[in-house]
Amino acid sequence: MELPRIRPLDEAVVNRIAAGEIVLAPSSALKEMLENSIDAGASSIDVACKDGGLKLLQITDNGSGIAKEDLAIVCERFTTSKLRKFEDLQHISTYGFRGEALASISHIAHLSVITKTADDSCAWKCLYKAGKVDPPLSQPQAVAGKDGTTITVEDLFFNFPSRLNSLRSPSEEYAKILDVVSRYAVHTTGVGFTCKKYGTTANDITIRANVTQKERIRAIYGSSVASDLLEFSVEPEPSFGLSKCSGYVTNVNFDNKKSIAPIFFINGRLVTCDPLRRALQQTYNSYLPKGHKPFVYLSLELDSTNVDVNVHPTKREVRFLFEDEIVDHISAKLAEVLSNVDVSRTFLTQQLLPSPKRVATNQEIVSSAPKKARPLPTLSQYKRPSEHKLVRTDFSQSTISTYLPQQSKIETSFTEGTQRTKVKLKSIFELKHETEQKVDKRLLEIFSRLTFIGVVDSLKRLMCFQYDVNLFMADYGCLCYELFYQIGLSDFSNFGTLRLSQPVSIDQLLVENGLDHGKDTVVSVFVEMKDMLLEYFSIEIDTEQPEDPRIVTLPLLAKGYVPDLGKLALFVFRCGTKVNWDDEKECLGGIIQQLALLYVPGAKEDDAEIASTLETVICPLLKSRFLPSSDLKPDVVEIANLPGLYKVFERC
Structure with missing residues (x-):
């Protein structure tokens, strides 16, 4: 050759x-x-x-x-x-x-x-x-x-x-x-x-x-940013080649949960500088409420002989000498500035949920300042509640701590005696109402009195069950999706937890499963909305390492049943890319739909394993909690009934 x-x-x-x-x-x-x-x-x-x-x-x-x-x-x-x-x-x-x-x-x-x-x-x-x-x-x-x-x-x-x-x-x-x-x-x-x-x-x-720089910031990023700006400057450090560092940063009262990427100019060139970004964020973490993000604009002037501007094709990055020393010097100055202005704070008090007839309002309380009314935060401005309200439990679940044999990586945990949270979100009411409007009374009667017979084909996800003198075959994949979607609605904000024995890196999970396109968007969504995910869905995100967030817990939708974690990467990816996070109803409904897909049993060759799950977990839930819609009629087929069989035998 x-x-x-x-x-x-x-x-x-x-x-x-x-x-x-x-x-x-x-x-x-x-x-x-x-x-x-x-x-x-x-x-x-x-x-x-x-x-x-x-x-x-x-x-x-x-x-x-x-x-x-x-x-x-x-x-x-x-x-x-x-x-x-x-x-x-x-x-x-x-x-x-x-x-x-x-x-x-x-x-x-x-x-x-x-x-x-x-x-x-x-x-x-x-x-x-x-x-x-x-x-x-x-x-x-x-x-x-x-x-x-x-x-x-x-x-x-x-x-x-x-x-x-x-x-x-x-x-x-x-x-x-x-x-x-x-x-x-x-x-x-x-x-x-x-x-x-x-x-x-x-x-x-x-x-x-x-126009001045401060007014430029106001015109572009709004008065909410400009009103909380501090003029920031750092003393020169000739030994490190730092001749000037100035700009604007927000103070400790800046109320913002939407991340604004910091603006860094080095020798007049717009660049990214991850070490400086991380250092400033860590400094702010000591002064801002958890989940709040600052606005930062800094312009650095360094000795040009210390800076290499030719390290990236788009000139997006530069390299410079004494990087660690300069970053430490700037972050120390920021900590000093924030501590000097940390003499008054703005606190928000609110009713967590509005009643149907009355909309709750916020009051902003500032030391030596008058009160003013603010509207109830939207989903994107979600405020973290008190720590004692973070654990949500299902009233029907007892207190246990057990390791399930089929998924040794998962630990289930519940807390006994915690009162269920009353959900008054209009979007959840509307989703429940839409589900109730689609209920088929005939199917409801059938599923409320079903008796599981066995698995017909686990690869095609078909099972048989009996109702009265009738034998039915059904696609249990479709049934499970509807079932777990309804459980997600009924147990919203009251889920038990599945705790992973080792937190899972979102970044690594997506890369290993070939879902790294759009990875940064997915990671940023989970970090930005982590408080809402924990409060409403018992999904805990560990952001101790901000550049590598990890999943710690997942919601438990059914006692004694753990979803196939092989689908976890797809669940994370679809939540980040398919869910509309800008609309409350579509967001909450979309996450519940993705949870339902995660919990649907996968196609397996082991009929005995899936039969046990269907008989002991799924079918009891279908009998007690399922509201079948008319859309499921094509997926539930009667294949035999006793009167019909008698007629066949008579002809024989």
């Missing part, structure tokens, strides 16, 4: 690979162009998008523009006005420097540039394809235009279908674009920003050039 020879890749392939490393999504393309506009000295930058930036992404600035003579090579790789030799990287003070941004975009989109310098009598327009002026040998076209540059990107990833299919919905991609513009708008004083959907008149972001 002839060995394959090593050959150089085609230049077009090389360029598209490089483009895929730099332009990950419309927001990353916008980031590169924003930086070019700021480097050009613009005082006004306008962004317009269509379909989340995939159909059209346009950025207009009033900067210095591009010389007509440079338009021929502006989209070729490694063409830049900011770098001459490699040593210049040690003193780089601009955003872009490698000359890859426009080149990369031109290989995966249709790119056009309209630009005018102060010395030009008119503007010049060029179209680009694969880094070259399109069509070849054409000259820039004279057009009307103002000083500055307008770059239009159309049909992004049109020749990169795998990347295009992996992107989120247009609305989510547009949200990422707004986030990028917001972060630069907060940091870049002296520059005005606007961002809107193409074709609309209203701007989603409008920041004037002369």
Whole structure:
């Protein structure tokens, strides 16, 4: 067999690979162009998008523009006005420097540039394809235009279908674009920003050039953030190369459970810095109520010779010397600032559940401040209750602690004597009412008096049971789904617990089961909503290590029955990606549906094992707690009855 020879890749392939490393999504393309506009000295930058930036992404600035003579090579790789030799990287003070941004975009989109310098009598327009002026040998076209540059990107990833299919919905991609513009708008004083959907008149972001940083934060993140801001600064540490660190952070009264990613700029460059983020979060954990998240914006100026800006294709990360010392220095200063202002606190008191005729209100009590009314928190603003209310029990379950033989990793636990919580959530009432409206009286009579006969086929999940003189065959998978869904509604906020002997890492669980696409979204949902999951569903999430949350307990829906933990990864993934967390009714109902799917017995070859579970656990519950709907009629089939058999025998 002839060995394959090593050959150089085609230049077009090389360029598209490089483009895929730099332009990950419309927001990353916008980031590169924003930086070019700021480097050009613009005082006004306008962004317009269509379909989340995939159909059209346009950025207009009033900067210095591009010389007509440079338009021929502006989209070729490694063409830049900011770098001459490699040593210049040690003193780089601009955003872009490698000359890859426009080149990369031109290989995966249709790119056009309209630009005018102060010395030009008119503007010049060029179209680009694969880094070259399109069509070849054409000259820039004279057009009307103002000083500055307008770059239009159309049909992004049109020749990169795998990347295009992996992107989120247009609305989510547009949200990422707004986030990028917001972060630069907060940091870049002296520059005005606007961002809107193409074709609309209203701007989603409008920041004037002369607005202060605090007012920029107010305009973008709201008064709730701006009213609790503290101006933050750190003393220089020349021995570590830290010449300046300043910004804004929220105080100890900031009431927020929605995570806002911290904004870090190092030497004017927007970056992520996980060590600094973790250190600041740990500092805040000592001052904020559990589950509350701060807002942080910091701008660091370091000795440029200590910073390596060329470690990531998108320049999203940087490396710098004395990282640990600088992080410790900043977090220590933050702890000092928070302790100095921790002289008054805001406390919320509320009735946990509203009555049908009266809606409860909150009272905000602040030392030496008047009371003011606040509306009852929504699901996304869920407030953790007192510790003694965290354990929920089923009144019919006795006090035991047992290890089940079929799942040695699970421990079941109950607490005797705890009164059931009365659930008054309107959404749960509505879900129960919808279930009751679908009840089929004939099926209800059949299941209330059934006698289990045996398993017909455990792979197809078919069983036989008897009612009166009739023999039925049913899909017990469908029955179990409806049964456990109804148990989830009736025992809502009163579940027993299944405690894992070893907490399970959500991240590792998803990766090991091939469900790592969308993993970060799933993990963030479980961390953000962990208090609600514990209170309502007895799902305890351990966030002692914030970057690696773990599942500690699961709800117990049926005494003596443990679900197949092989489906735990799918349960976690579907809860994070399929449940609508923005609507209370859809959220609670969706989680209960996923719990029901988790508890449905899987297809097994061991008929004896599943028969025992059906006879001792499932069928008694079907008789005592099940409200069968008319939708189950196709899944319950009468296969014989005694009068019919007599007639057959008579004919024989």
